[in-house]
Amino acid sequence: MRTSLIALFLFLAFSPQLLFANGKKVKKIVLDAGHGGKDGGARGKISSEKDLTLDVSLLVGKMIKEYMPDVEVIYTRTTDVYPSLVQRHEIANQNGGDLFISIHVNSTAGRTQRIQTGTKLVKKGKKKVRVPVYKTIHHRETSTSGTETYVLGLHRNSQKEGAIGEYSEEITDETGMLNTNDPQTAIIIAQYTQAYLSRSITLGNKIQQQFYSQGRNDLGVKQKGLEVLAGSAMPGVLIEIGFINNPEEEEYLNSAAGQKEVATAIVKGIMAYKAEAEK
Ligand SMILES: [Zn+2]
Incomplete structure (x- = not known):
């Protein structure tokens, strides 16, 4: 008991170096085009989310190869197919990605409004009375605009810890598999998760900054318990x-110039993150 405690303290004392040796290099980037195939995602007037996410992911990948030739790009999909979330995680983890970038298009829930269109006479006992007539209108369109970036919410942490325990090479021993039930290991993994979260926030901020400097509305970096981010053993956004239900933004996202601008913001954000991480 005592020796294991001492070992634990020693390990934690040296853990920054141990944990982050090789950990900060960005050599492999996983690009995840949201939805696909049977899952169209959100729908606009002229397009589906799954097509826009694929267009932009492919463009981001092309630009990464151009501007960061030392980085390998791994796609979760390059065509109109639907990999499950588990399959997306497996692609990311088995390829040993250093960053997980999932691309989606937003949509608001829409608004239902009940308006009076007139009146009508109805029988009430022996009398006829005039009552209002209503009509329900669904407003699909929104004037909300801009970009937002999500990082993993804390309540998903145990799942993230599981993924890190399973795949992270730096902290596995010769047997190749971590015992996540071991409290010592659990503490180390928890530290990892914390580091991944703060790196994800840094990356998110840098990407949002780029969108903002392009004149887009900055809706910020937010935490959410997203399944898609929980299963990958790497920082991710x-x-x-x-x-897509803002007609102006939908048009922008469907244009070649708009897609190029969006991809540029993402790639510039990654480049800024990479430069800082590898300093
Ligand atoms: Zn989506």
Whole structure:
């Protein structure tokens, strides 16, 4: 008991170096185009989310190869197919990705309004009375605009810890598999998760900054318990690149110039993150 405690303290005392040796290099980036195939995602007037996420992911990948030739790009999909979330995690983890970038398009829930269109006469006992007539209107469109980036919410942490325990090479021993039930290991993994979270926030901020400097509305970096981010053993963000049910933004996201601008913001954000992480 005592020796294991001492070992634990020693380990934690040296853990920054141990944990982050090789940990900060960005050599492999996983690009995840949201939805796909049977899952169209959110729908606008002229397009589906799954097509826009694929277009932008492929463009981001092309630009990464151009501007960061030392970085390998791994896609979770390159065509109109639907990999499950588990399959997306497996692609990311088995390829040993250093960053997980999931691309999505936002949509608001829409608004239902009941308006009076007139009146009518109805029988009430022996009398006829005039009552209002209503009509329900669904407003699908929104004037909300801009981009937001999500990082993993804390309540998903135990799942993230599981993924890190399973795949992270730096903290596995010769047997290749971590015992996540071991309290000592659990503490180390918890530290990892914390580090991944703060790196994810840094990356998110840098990407949002780029969107902002392009004149897009900055909706910020937010935490959410997103399944898609929980299963990958690496820092990750989910970027909502605009609102598909905002007609102006939908048009922008469907244009070649708009897609190029969105991809540029993401790539510049990654480059800024990479430069800082590898300093
Ligand atoms: Zn989506």
